[in-house]
Amino acid sequence: MDYKYIEQLLERYWKAETSLEEENILHAFFSQGQVPEHLAQYKSLFDFQKNRQNLHISENFANRIMQRVENMEEKPVVAKRIPLIVRLRPFLNAAAVVAVVMLVGMAAQHSFNGENTPSWDYNAQSYTDTYDTPEAALDETMNAFRIIGNGLRTAEAIDSLNNVDAETNIENDEANHH
Amino acid sequence: MMKQTIIKCAIALCLFACTVSLNAQNERDFAYHFIEKADKNELVVKTISPQMMERMLGLQEIQENDTLQTLLRQLKSIRVVSAKQHAGKNFDTVEELAKRNHKRYTCKYITPQKLMLTRMRHKKIVELVLASQENERLLLIDLTGNMNEDFIDFITHYPASGN
Secondary structure (H helix, E strand, O other): OOOHHHHHHHHHHHOOOOOHHHHHHHHHHHHOOOOOHHHHHHHHHHHHHHHHHOOOOOOOHHHHHHHHHHHHHHOOOOOOOOOHHHHOHHHHHHHHHHHHHHHHHHHHHHHHHHHHOOOOOEOHHHOOOOOOOHHHHHHHHHHHHHHHHHHHHHHHHHHHHHHHHHHHHHHHHHHHHO | OHHHHHHHHHHHHHHHHHHHHHHOOOEOOHHHHHHHHOOHHHEEEEEEOHHHHHHHHOOHHHHOOHHHHHHHHOEEEEEEEEEOOOHHHHHHHHHHHHHHOOOOOEEEEEOOOEEEEEEEEOOEEEEEEEEEEEOOEEEEEEEEEEEOHHHHHHHHOOOOOOO
16 A cells, blocks of 8 residues: 555644644544554654644633632732741750850860869959069969968968867856866 | 741750850950959959960960969959058948849858958869958959869968078
8 A cells, every 4th residue: 555645744743834634534544554664663652642633621610720710819828927946946056055065065165074073163353463573473373472461371370279269268167067 | 827937946945055255255354354353443453364375375484384384274354453542441342242143152251351262163273363352452362273282282381481
């Protein structure tokens, strides 16, 4: 069988030069059961097109769309108010993580250092040096040691006097009892 | 709800920790407060800062003397305040300050001429204050640092004259 006519129609079809009648001829040709082997590769394309032609939108499609549009108009879009706590939640979470890390770090530092933790809690910036050289500062330090030493010896003397007084009182009490 | 409460507690703890750490080294010594209250024109103040204390440790004289080195390592600062007049009035100011801060400072002893205070922290003496008045002259010495019993023993038996 000669399929030259069909082949010519196909060539023009690819070039988009066919009329509607000619395209109907092609559809009719490929919709038949037997298609020659060298044209079989095009059959699936024309079958697909034929199937697509059978698809139609439902009769109430327009009504359904209109109904949806009306529903949307009935419910105006209202901006949703987000509470401050919700807006800040990422920052709060981050702060919580930092807090936990800091606390764990401080606890670890405290447990590692133990009694070696520096007790000195004075502001170093509040001390302005009087002396320019460490030698002069050392002289003043030794002088301070001397005076403080006198003070501490006084403290010892007062302590021992108090102890003597206490012992004397105990002895007097015992003597009175006898 | 529970999660939010936990987060809030964590933030509160964080703020507390930050405040504590910021205040950790923000104290002023007794002498500083005395200077603030007294008439500054009457006072002569000599200060040895923690930085100068570090420099003193570098002196050859100290390097060769282990005892002094150990003692100076326990000191952070020294303030010597002297007033050549109105000793009585200034001594009263010292007493008043001591009374007002009785929770902070322990009075080691008090006589009409002398007053000694200590401030303890973590079982160490962090401040030792001696005020004495003699012949209308007031002298206030304020040592800060981390002083232990050995330090006090050494100073107590330190010769009254000469090194």
